[in-house]
Amino acid sequence: MASKILFPPKLSFLHFVIIVISFFFATNINAQCAGNDNAITICGTDLIKSSSQAVNLFSLLGGGAVSGGTWTDNRLSGGLNLTTGFLNAQAIRKSGVFTYTYMSNVGCGDNSSTITVIVGGYSGVSSPDVSACGDDMAFNLFLGFNGQFLGPQTNGFWSDDDGTGALSPGGILNANKAGMGTHSFTYTMPAIDTCPAQSSTVSVTVFLPPEPGTPSLLLLCSSDNLALYNDFDLNSKLDGEDAGGIWSEAGTSEISGILDSKVNVQNLYNVFGAGVYSFTYSVFPDNPICSIKQSTVHIIIEEQLDFTGATLVVNSDICENEIPSANYNAVLTKGIKNVPNGNYYVEYSILSPLGTTTNTIIATFNNGVLTFPLSSVNFKQVADYTVSITDIRSVTSLGACINVIDVSDILHVFPLPKINTATLTIDPVCKNSDAVVALSGNTNLSDGNYSIEYNLFGSNTLISRQEIFTVSGGLTSFSIPASLIPIAGNTTISITKITNLTTGCTNTSTLTKGFVIKALPDVTNFKVDIKDVCKNQPVTVLLTGLGTLTNVTLNYDLTGVNTAINQTVTILVSSGKADFIIPSALLINTGATSLAITYIIDNGTSCGIIITNGTKSFTINTIPNVPIVNDEKFCKNENKTIGDLSPIGTQYQWFDSLTSTTVLSKTSFLVSGNYYVKEVNATTGCESGRAVVNIVINEIEVPILNQDGQNFCGLDHPTLQNLTANTTANETMSWFDAAINGNQLALTTLLKEGITYYGFDYSSSTNCYSNALEVTISLSNCNTTPDFFIPDGFSPNGDTVNDTFKIPNIEFIFPNYSLEIYNRYGNLMFSGNKNKPEWDGKNSDYKIGIDGFAPNGVYFYIINYNKENKSPSQGRLYLNR
Incomplete structure (x- = not known):
């Protein structure tokens, strides 16, 4: 084993520390029965050698170590045989610094020593061919190492060499995100101590997986036009599938072969009826890595329920006093179409002024009749309850069909008519008029027809009179005929009984109300007077003979060139006299018009009387038309006056404001601003409206001659253009040989000594000239005195x-x-x-x-x-x- 024992020629810093520690603690080496502390470094290139599988740590303690002691794996590296003291460095799956302590069982001054093992990084050996399927969202890159060699240590880090963005911590690759193709990923073990960093690159080829597509459901109702689906392509219910797949099914024989993808939905229904039909699309991979993928398209045909002609009967209508003991049920009877026996969801609503409640129950159709109870808790108050079946469908339905159903019934819980706390309103009534009795306020009267019995007493008396009236919106009224109340004064009505003619419910009443019968106004001496006017002037109607009246309302008609029927006006009366103005909107035509006052109401008593002597004719005279005018623009030096404006004539008057009453003289000079003209008819005195004329007086400032601008040197042959350059003008200079009626001169005209030229500033936008600038030319303004050429x-x-x-x-x-x-x-x-x-x-x-x-x-x-x-x-x- 090529391990590196302590004290090599070039010690690492870690070795140096270990030596120092050993020096201070080994004061008497001969007395250390556990040997001496020591260190060993095993780099990655040595780790793969077989010798690294059996490193004798005991031999590293030195000759003073006494065998038979106990080993401790301080960092639980898992590589040390605690009995033999042999270390399998390959079993340590991480790089790092690991310590192992030997404890001698013999008593001595220092009976423990530590062996430090530095394990360098080892990145493993990658396999030459690594493949993944594109649908693998968590491919482990550690699978890319060659299993015939020692596997890499686990505390390295992966890097995404190609920048796919598909690499997660721990070497997990999202092959789908990485995309098809070959991608490189490097596993690096960092350097440690004297051991250098080590890296291995895994190249992963991502293969395209077969795509069976995302299926969608074809949900149809038998009422749909199934003929539209006679050649239905199952591929249309897949999204994103690969081409070339094979469709299969069981039981319908609609798929005729591996190339067939179309079914006859109409035939499915005709042969098999409503039901669920499933078709599977299989796509094979073009590589050995990915597996076969399948998608299943379901065609569901549901049978529509048709309740045309069906009836719903809710039993039964009751009166208010029957509420505590009433029971209710609803019976739905099929219409012209059969309804299969079975269980159905029945959704119904109960609508009342209190709101709407909706319920769904499961009920059974049996031989075309479905009965279900209605809880009496829904009908505890007086109201009209509309019970409607809003939907009915089989408990197995997916809702493909809109079933034909429109049935309802109204359950009535009728109130007893109660009017004792109601309000009776009877306005004072004029003699010879019916008295209207209005019933309002605190009643429970529903809309409908009622019968009422009443008595009269006071200035007029009557027993057990019956009237029939109609209630609408909780309000009603009936009339006491004028013939029953012929005497002015106070009369009282007493209602004794009321009956709802629709429900037949009857209730007693103690409701009473007094009212007044009033006298009519006296207009025996009534007269009307109206003066002739000009059109659009107010027409004032003068009235006299109104006696003691103080406030009246008149009804009148207009006939003649102006017609208006049933006009109304309210006026105040003082000492029997009054006046009012007929609205101008009613008097749009000129000529003779007749006013006829037909009715007068005394607003103090609201009593009225027909008028037979209230007619008067008057004339509305024509007013001249507003003069036709045009805005004008003049030049100031033209000195235009009012007399220069159009129109002209003695019938036209000009003013300097819309409200001015001072007529302007025709010699008044014009200034910029608005002028107003009207036409006056000398015979009728009628005047037209005023037309406005906008006058613009354009003034062009006289050009200014620069100081000494008239002086030139004749040697320079100056022209009018040079003279123009010596003037200041706002717009365009023009030169003439006379101030009035002169000839315009070209700017190239040579200036002459002692000649006077007349300059005008001209505005092309207003076509106006300024007043003249007079300039007399001197050509002797020469500042040099050259030698003259004097001919010989x-x-x-x-x-x-x-x-x-x-x-x-x-x-x-x-x-x-x-x-x-x-x-x-x-x-x-x-x-x-x-x-x-x-x-x-x-x-x-x-x-x-x-x-x-x-x-x-x-x-x-x-x-x-x-x-x-x-x-x-x-x-x-x-x-x-």
């Missing part, structure tokens, strides 16, 4: 080339210059300035020469600049014709 001759021969003598551009730099030309005799030939700048070779100023033409020859000039004290210039020129 000219040829006035009429060929248009050099026909005159002129000093170019001098007028721009020296606008006040003067030019004098002399002949050689000192005679002045020409005198010029900026207004007369050119000499044409004639004696334009002095008649010297032949025919007024200066002869060829030399002439002399003098230029007086007249600016900045510049000295005059002199020179000569040559004239050659």
